[in-house]
Amino acid sequence: MSEYQEDSLKTKKWKLHCGFDGRMSWALGQRTSLGGIKFGLIYNKKHKFGIGLYYFKNPIIRSGVELSERDYPDATDTTSYNFGYTSLFYEPIWYITRRLSISAPVHFGTATISASYKVDDTTQTVWTNYLNQNEEIFGISGVANYKVFRWLAIGSGGGYRFLLTKDARVRKALNRPIIIFQVKLMLGVLYKLALKKPIDDGWDKK
Template identity: 25%
Template structure:
């Protein structure tokens, strides 16, 4: 008799435990994330407007850029970018002999870069990463003469390496804003001194997550929804 009662008690306890576990799993949304890091097994395309700034020879200059690539496992990114100096950088080198007094000279450059990026901490809303860019391009010097004439030198090859640290914050599931800082080291093939183009960089980004945008459009979801981004609150609720 006591054995039968004990068996019924164990059976009832098992049923209650199973029900509680099932109920909690059902209450947890399908898009619940671990706040430690975002892990995704599939690959997705990423696209960025990458506006960079540098203080070169005492002048703040902008470098306009755009880049795109592939992200996989939510941790690694790689791709290509193209950049162009938006304005000239005043040089510090002596002008060629015979140059009229009052002549102004500026360096201009552009380059193509391959980049790799490692995300070492983050969640669906924000992340911190370490991008590294390696690229090559060309530069030239432009001379503005007092009489209004303009002359430019031939293009010279340059090599660029840019280590940096960056962060971004997703405003919505498919778009985010980012910023970061780093250093640009330029190695030139000509006689131009490197400090005309090398220096500290700081940048702002608008990141478009094409894969997530396609999912939102195809799934007829609300374009400005916060779905999938409230992971901290969801985890607290679930716990």
């Protein structure tokens, strides 16, 4: 263990954690982007806990989707799919230096899958929702973060998303690898810098 790691373990404190957590993944056979934000607490500079919110930046539009004419008489064959989830996360930090950290986030939560069909015979585009489905979700990944400034870090990594459902169609459509992009603001550091208070983040250790 490095001297920096030993020193960082001596001070046990809870600190605020907040960051943008964008993801690129695949769904319904095509690449898609998810926006995300996570916030919570860091304990002892080695453990992160909190809540993450994730959502499709743009819905997936598919043509050729045949719905029942009896149940949906005004439906065309064009459907819009949306997906998002809220999760609790635990993120152990395996390695940390002055600028670099490597961690392994684990997420568990609830996902919402929705679908809407495009209505036929309208002068403008109208969508009617016909599906809302909630499923449990589990995700695991590895992420590296690099501090550009004392108060700002960028990161990237990869992992896998699992929908915990018996519905084979949902698993096939959404159980996919993820590529992670992160931007993190150290709110506690910004606060202390503004008030010119001491900061025990290890930044001054060369």
